[in-house]
Amino acid sequence: MFPFKSIALGLALAAGSCGAAPLVDVLDLPAARSELASRSPLLDLAQAGPRLVAVGQRGHILYSDDQGASWTQASVPVSSDLNAVQFVSASEGWAVGHDGVVLHSRDGGASWEKQLDGRQLGRLMLDFYGAQPEAGQWLEEAKRIEAEGADKPFLDLWFSDAQNGFVVGAFNLIFRTRDGGRTWEPWADRTDNPSAYHLNAIAGHGKQLFIAGEQGLLLRLDDSGERFQALTSPYQGSFFGLSVQPGLVLAHGLRGNAYRSTDEGASWTQVKTGLNSSITASARDTHGQVYLFGLTGQVLASSDNGASFQALELGQPVPVYGALAATDGSLLLVGPRGVSQRPLPTGKQE
Structure with a gap:
């Protein structure tokens, strides 16, 4: 995972391993209201119809109904980093x-409601794998997760x-829902x-579903839709993101x-x-242009379905x-300084 998530994950795991506990459990503490929320660290954003929604540190969730010109803080029941x-x-x-x-x-x-939290994961796995006579290592893994909290x-x-x-998450953490999150099924064994x-x-996209992770891990959901199978990886370093569109996995x-890959992950070419x-x-706009974003602010664009990329100059990095390609032809970016907006050069919107 990229540096901010790595640091946050490291601190969380260190606290758990030494037995430290917060005075107030962040899972029971609603996100605090802050006038500075839109300028605090944010990790991701999405389109909800015409609305934009961004998530980040301390349970902050923001939404905008004017394409990012102004933001309103949502009601969130936890203070965990999102x-x-x-x-x-x-x-x-x-x-x-x-x-x-x-x-x-x-x-x-x-507004948001909590469907699942880490206090439930171990018990869910224990109940699921405990009912399987040959669960073996998965039952032991469930016991470990239950004990660690x-x-x-x-x-x-x-x-x-x-x-x-x-x-999906750390240490092969993966759960599936088939009823909108009312119930969850462990998939570590699949x-x-x-x-x-x-x-x-x-x-x-469609029936094609991929996972990327540490040490070059690449997985694809099989044709039955019931197992993620390993793909031959072209790279042994960590992958942080995926862009999946018809005829392209990046x-x-x-x-x-x-x-x-243009053959559903069977083969890969370095870009x-x-x-x-x-x-x-990464992001993709309505015209099919693909964008990649560097941690230090570089923006690359491709008009040939990811085969080649050119650097864009969009002001101060x-x-x-x-990132998200907004419907007004701009790029919405989130990072350690909150939300920023970058108008695209006219030629890049065609």
Whole structure:
């Protein structure tokens, strides 16, 4: 995962391993209201119909109804750092983060309810694998997670519709819902990840669904839709993100590395980015242009379905953790300084 998430994850795991506990559990503490929320660290953003929704540190969730000109803070029941957000319609959306948090919104991101947290994960796994006579290592893993408590983060999510979705995270943490998050099913035993590498990103299009993670881990959901199978990886460093579109899977990560597949992950070609810093986000606009974003503020654009990229000059570079191509032809960026907006050159919007 990229540096901000790595630092936050490291602190969370260290606190758990030494037995330290916060005075007030962040899972029981609603996110504090702050006039500076839109300028505090934010990790991801998504489109909810015409609305924009951004998530970040300390449970901050913001929404904008004027394409990012102004932001309103949402009502959130936890203060855990939030890593990713997705909406499947103008009203229905989910967000995931540290402490095993899964949040759900029914009103376009204005308010949220908690569907899952790290205090439940071990018990869910114990109940699930305990009912299977040959669960073996998965039952032992469930016991370990139960004993360690709520210190495992979810790092990304993907929903195909308002009922079906996955959440993924550290140490091969993966759960599936088939009923909009009312119940969750562990999928550790259905994921070809024997070293329990972190699952940093999940993305899909249609029936194609992929996961990317540590040490070059690349997985694809099989044709039955019931197992994530390992792909032959072209790279042994960590991947931080995925862009999946018809005819294209683009995986990006450490030290400016990006790889492209046009055959559903069967083979990969390295994409020349010219970057030395990690690529932390990607986006695609309504015209099919693909964008990659460097941690230190570089922006690259491709008009040939990710085969080649050119650098864009969009003003003062800002560190980027998440990005979205807005419908007004601009790029919305989030990072350690909150939200920023970058108008695209006219020629890049065609």
